[in-house]
Amino acid sequence: MTTTQARAGRTVAGEADRVGAVGRRVVGGFYLSMGGVHLGIVAADPSTYEGFADAGLFGFVREGWSQVFMAGPALWGACLFVGETALGIALLVGGRPARLGWYGVIVFQVLLMLFGFWVWLWSLPAIAVLVLLARRDRRNLLPPDPAELIAR
Numbered sequence: 001m002t003t004t005q006a007r008a009g010r011t012v013a014g015e016a017d018r019v020g021a022v023g024r025r026v027v028g029g030f031y032l033s034m035g036g037v038h039l040g041i042v043a044a045d046p047s048t049y050e051g052f053a054d055a056g057l058f059g060f061v062r063e064g065w066s067q068v069f070m071a072g073p074a075l076w077g078a079c080l081f082v083g084e085t086a087l088g089i090a091l092l093v094g095g096r097p098a099r100l101g102w103y104g105v106i107v108f109q110v111l112l113m114l115f116g117f118w119v120w121l122w123s124l125p126a127i128a129v130l131v132l133l134a135r136r137d138r139r140n141l142l143p144p145d146p147a148e149l150i151a152r
Contacts (some may be wrong), residue, residue, distance in 0.1 A: 020137025024098055027133060028091030035085030038077050046073035055116030084108075087106060104133040 025053065041048050050073075055067030069076045087108065090101030109123045 016089050017136075017138075020133060020135075021094075024091050024094065024102075024137050027130065028088045028101065031084045031091065031101075031105060033088075035081045035083075035088060036082040038084065042077040042081065046077050049073045049077060054116055055118060057114055057116060061114045068095065079121030098137065102130070106130050106134065143145030 018103045050070060053062050053069075056062040056065065085099050086103045090097040090104065093101075106127060109127045112119050
């Protein structure tokens with residue numbers, strides 16, 4: 001491998017790291033914002049959550065929402081606030097917490113798809129973007145390469 005090829009490889013890897021880091025910050029900020037939305041809903045009118053699962057794909061989703069979530073919408077809305085805020089913070093912190101954050105936001109989007117095909121319009125593109133950004137943020141997604149640690 002020539003010096004030019006090695007530099008080009010580092011440049012491509014560095015670019016992927018930058019895209020991943022920027023994506024991680026954007027997604028982290030988005031999840032912090034969405035946590036804030038849930039806090040606002042809980043503070044203003046938790047009954048706003050009513051009807052969200054009406055188009056749920058399975059009976060257990062629709063029934064669970066009406067019987068469990070809507071039995072205490074302020075509590076469950078606060079749980080959504082805490083969960084989305086924690087995912088956002090994990091992504092913003094980076095390192096090992098970011099790995100959990102990436103997995104968490106992808107799983108969150110997959111589970112959101114249970115609420116109806118209308119959610120798929122948002123979730124499918126979101127999952128594609130999240131997976132792409134998480135892969136670009138490999139430094140935080142994967143455990144460190146032992147060879148890289150030795151080289152340091």
